[in-house]
Amino acid sequence: MSMNQSNNQIIKKNLLIICRGAGDLATGIIHRLHRAGHRVIALETDYPAAIRRQVSFCEAVYDGSAAVEGVTARLVPALADAETDTETYSGINDTPAAHIASEKWDSSAIEAVLEAGEVPLLIDPKGESIALLKPDVVVDAIIAKKNLGTTINMAPLVIGVGPGFTAGQDVHLVIESMRGHNLARIITDGMAQPNTGVPGNIAGFTSERVIHAPAAGYIHDVRKIGDIVQKGDEIARIYPDKESYDNALSEYVPVNATITGIIRGLIREGYYFSEGFKIADIDPRESELTNCFTISDKARNIAGSVLEAVSAFEHGVKIY
Structure with missing residues (x-):
C-alpha cells in the first residue's frame, strides 16, 4: 500500500465536526481539531463582532478567508436564498430540514474546501446546515452565555462551551470556560460556572x-x-x-x-x-506583542479538553 493510499484511508475515517461560532475561543478549538486531522466546519453569523480579530476565523465572513497560525478558514457562500414548505416536502430518506439546507449550501463546495486542507465557514447562525451535513460531533462555542438553539440530538456527540448548557440535557458534555482552577474541565453532569461579567486577571488588571x-x-x-x-x-x-x-x-x-x-x-x-x-x-504586558496574533492560553486549554472529549468518543470510551 502506498503512502498516499494509506493517508486517504485515514482521512476517510476522520470525524466530521461542526463548530458553532468562530470567534477567538472557537478558533482555538477549530484550529486544534483541524491540526489533529479532523474535518471541521465552522458556522457563523452574518456580522460577527469579534474584537480579537487577528485570531478569529469569523473574519472570513468579511474577507473571504482568514488564516490563524497556519490554518485557513474559507467562506463558502450560500446559494440563492430559497424558501421550502416543510409541510408539503415529501423527500425520501431525508428530512425537511436537510432538504431546506441543501438549497442554501452546495455540499460539493464545502467538500472542496475540506479536500484543500482548509476549514469551510458557513454563514449559518441557526445551525440549519447541521441537518444536511450530519456531523459526528457538534461543538457550540458561540460563548453567548446562553444556549442559542443547540440540542443534544444534533449529533452523536454534542459539546457546549461555557455557561448556558446543561450536560445530559441539551448537550452531552460541557467545557468550563471560566479562568481559574477549573478552566477547561469536562463537565458530565450539570453546568459551567455562571458568567460573572468580570474579565480574567492579566497582570493585575481585570x-x-x-x-x-x-x-x-x-x-x-x-x-x-x-x-x-x-x-x-x-x-x-x-x-x-x-x-x-x-x-x-x-x-x-x-x-x-x-x-x-x-x-x-x-x-x-x-x-x-x-x-x-x-x-x-x-x-x-507591553512585551507580549505576539499575544495579539496567536491563540490564547485560555483558548488552547479549552481546545485541549474538546479534543480529549472527541478522542474518547472516537475510540468508544464513554465519559458521560
Missing part, C-alpha cells in the same frame, strides 16, 4: 483592560491591533449615524485607552453597536 462602547454608533478605528498605547490615548471614534461616519464629521464620541498596554483586540472598522457593547481589549 475590568479595566476591556473597553465597552460609551455610546451607540459606527466605529472608526484610530489605532490598530498591536499598537502600544498610553492610558487616555484615543484609540477609536464612535459616530452616531452612517452619514457622520461616512463623512468623518466632527460629531463623534472618542474612545480612550483605559490602561497602558498593547491593543490586543479592536472591533472591526465601521461596525455598528449599541452602548455598552464590548469593542476593545488592552493587554497591559
